[in-house]
Amino acid sequence: MKQSPDIVDLDKILRTSPLVAGGFMGDDPRSVTEVxxxxxxxxxxxxxxxxxxxxxxxxxxxxxAQALGTWTDIDARRQAMVDEVRGALPCSWPHAGDYFKRVTTLQRTDSGQTIRWSDLNIHMIAAHGFFEGRGSTFRTEPAELVAALF
Ligand SMILES: [Zn+2]
Structure with missing residues (x-):
């Protein structure tokens, strides 16, 4: 399918965003729509x-976030910590709004599985269904994310 000019622009922005080292697409050769x-x-x-x-x-x-940089028990099998990184990032999609740069680390205490995300990731998943491209800093495969979260 031919991609609209808007999507082509978005793809370029996500690959070259100066806000995040390596952009949001990592080394993923697929288009953002495909991802x-x-x-x-x-x-x-x-x-x-x-x-x-x-x-x-x-x-x-x-x-x-309430525990200010220390591990918090989420439930019997999970603990999490928020690193306060100052500043906020805009979303690459064309709409208003900035998202905190802070990073949440979630660890499953039973399996040792550890994943990380920023507030921008939460937004991009909720609003755009975008988990980032493979090889990007904050890409977590949806199946791994689901295993860690639920
Ligand atoms: Zn957005």
Missing amino acids: IDTDAGTLFVLGVTAKQIAARMRQITDMA
């Missing part, structure tokens, strides 16, 4: 929506 569509297919198979994932991430970040 989003493929991840949407994975979520469909897993039976979880991007909004449910983002809501759970938000809940964990909110719980951990």
Whole structure:
């Protein structure tokens, strides 16, 4: 399918964003539309929506943020910590709004699985179904994310 000029621009911005080292696409050769569509297919198979994932991430970040840089028990199998990084980032999609740069680290205490995300990731997953391209700093495969969160 031919991509609209808007999507082509977005793809370029996500690959070259000066705000994040390496951009949001990592070394993923796929288009942003392909990345989003493929991840949407994975979520469909897993039976979880991007909004449910983002809501759970938000809940964990909110719980951990209260502990100011120390590990917080989320439940019997999970702990999380928020690193306060000053500043905010805009989303690459054309709309208003900045998102905190702070990073949440979630660890499963049973499996040792550890994942990280920024507030911008929560937004991009909730609003755009975008988990970033493979090889980018904050890409987590949707299946791994679901395993860690639920
Ligand atoms: Zn956005």
